[in-house]
Structures are given as structure tokens and as C-alpha cells.
Amino acid sequence: xxxxxxxxxxxxxxxxxxxxxxxxxxxxxxxxxxxxxxxxxxxxxxxxxxxxxxxxxxxxxxxxxxxxxxxxxxxxxxxxxxxxxxxxxxxxxxxxxxxxxxxxxxxxxxxxxxxxxxxxxxxxxxxxxxxxxxxxxxxxxxxxxxxxxxxxxx
Numbered sequence: 001x002x003x004x005x006x007x008x009x010x011x012x013x014x015x016x017x018x019x020x021x022x023x024x025x026x027x028x029x030x031x032x033x034x035x036x037x038x039x040x041x042x043x044x045x046x047x048x049x050x051x052x053x054x055x056x057x058x059x060x061x062x063x064x065x066x067x068x069x070x071x072x073x074x075x076x077x078x079x080x081x082x083x084x085x086x087x088x089x090x091x092x093x094x095x096x097x098x099x100x101x102x103x104x105x106x107x108x109x110x111x112x113x114x115x116x117x118x119x120x121x122x123x124x125x126x127x128x129x130x131x132x133x134x135x136x137x138x139x140x141x142x143x144x145x146x147x148x149x150x151x152x153x154x
Contacts, residue, residue, distance in 0.1 A: 005028060005029065006028070007026050007027070007028045008026065008027040008028070009023045009025075009026055010023060010024055010025035010026065010027060010032075010066065010069055010070045011023065011024065011069075012024065012065055012066060012069035013042065014042060014065035014066075014068075014069065015037065015042050015062045015063075015065040015066045015069075016037070016038075016040035016041070016042050016045060016062060017045070018035060019109050019110070022035055023035065024037075024066050025066050025067075025069075025070050027070050027071070027122070030121050030122050031119060031120070031121060031122070032067060032070040032071070032072055032118075032119070032120040032121070032122065033117075033118075033119055034063060034066050034067065034070075034117050034118045034119075034120075035117060036081075036083060036115040036116065036117040037059045037062040037063050037066065037115065037116055037117070038055070038059060038062075038108060038109055038110060038112035038114070038115045039054070039055035039056070039057075039058035039059050039062075039112055039113075039114070040058070040062070040110065041058065042062065042065070047110050047111065047112055051113070052084075052086075052089045052092050052093060052113045052114055053092055053093075055112060055113050055114050056092070056093045056114055056116075059114060059115070059116050060074070060116075063077075063116060063118055067118070067120055070120070070122075071122050071123070072120045072121065072122050072123060073120075073123075074120075076120045076121045076122070076123065077098050077118045077119070077120045078098055078099065078119050078120060078121060079098055079099045079100060079101075079118070079119045080098060080099075080100045080101075080116050080117065080118045080119075081100065081101045081102075081103075081116070081117050081118075082094070082100055082101070082102040082103075082114065082115075082116050083102075083103055083105045083108060083114070083115040083116070083117075084102060084103070084104050084105065084113065084114055085104070085105065085107070085108055085112070085113045085114070086104065086113070087102065087103075087104035089113065089114070090102050093114055
């Protein structure tokens with residue numbers, strides 16, 4: 001029997017290690033919650049150079065890698081929160097984004113110009129990957145019912 005509210009901590013070598021005592025992402029139910037990503041190169045741990053556009057590209061690469069390790073993709077991101085050192089950079093950061101909030105902050109870790117965190121959905125129900133008895137309102141194998149292990153209603 002599984003617990004659909006069980007939290008799974010995500011770790012990956014394809015994104016920068018957390019700077020502090022937190023995980024890069026957690027998974028619970030159908031959702032992935034990432035910690036904010038800044039433009040650190042995962043191999044060197046150094047902030048990329050080139051301004052806010054270059055930083056944003058690296059942030060999105062880091063988020064992509066965290067999300068893939070979590071079992072989802074950038075296409076499944078439902079909301080982002082963008083933290084900017086200068087709110088005037090927002091137009092240079094916000095291309096084809098999902099629902100989002102953007103705020104200017106006094107400072108970001110390592111002197112970064114941008115940090116982005118995301119909430120995404122999984123392509124499948126993490127808790128039901130095995131036969132389990134989740135507390136859902138559908139029959140075993142029913143179409144469109146994720147808790148029954150048949151996630152056709154994405």
C-alpha cells in the first residue's frame with residue numbers, strides 16, 4: 001500500500017548542488033516543486049557570464065535537468081516564480097512562459113541576476129507506479145483515473 005502524499009526528495013548531478021540545506025526538488029502526488037535555480041554551471045559551480053539572457057538560458061537548462069530527474073519535462077511546468085535583481089529585465093527573461101509571478105529582489109545567491117523556481121505535473125501518478133491501494137474514487141484500471149495506475153487523463 002502506498003501513500004499518495006509521500007514526499008520524494010530529488011537529487012541530480014545534472015544540475016548544480018543546492019547551495020544551502022535544501023533539496024533541488026521534491027515530488028508529491030502528481031506535482032514536482034523545484035527550488036529556485038540560478039545560472040550555476042553544474043560541472044564547475046560557477047555562475048555563467050553574459051548577462052541576464054545567458055543566465056536565463058542556464059537556469060532553464062538546470063530546471064530542465066531537475067525536472068527530468070523528477071520524471072517530467074519543461075512542457076509540464078504549470079507555474080514559475082521569477083526572482084530578478086532588476087525588474088526591468090523581465091521582458092528579456094519572460095518568453096513563452098506558463099503562469100508566473102515575477103518580483104524584484106535586493107540580492108540573489110552568488111550575485112545572480114535571475115532565479116527561477118517551478119511547479120510541474122508528472123506524466124504519471126508517482127504513487128501508483130506499483131499496485132497500491134490509494135484512496136481514489138474509481139475502479140482498478142478505470143480509464144482516466146490516475147490513482148488506479150491508468151493515467152490517460154493528463
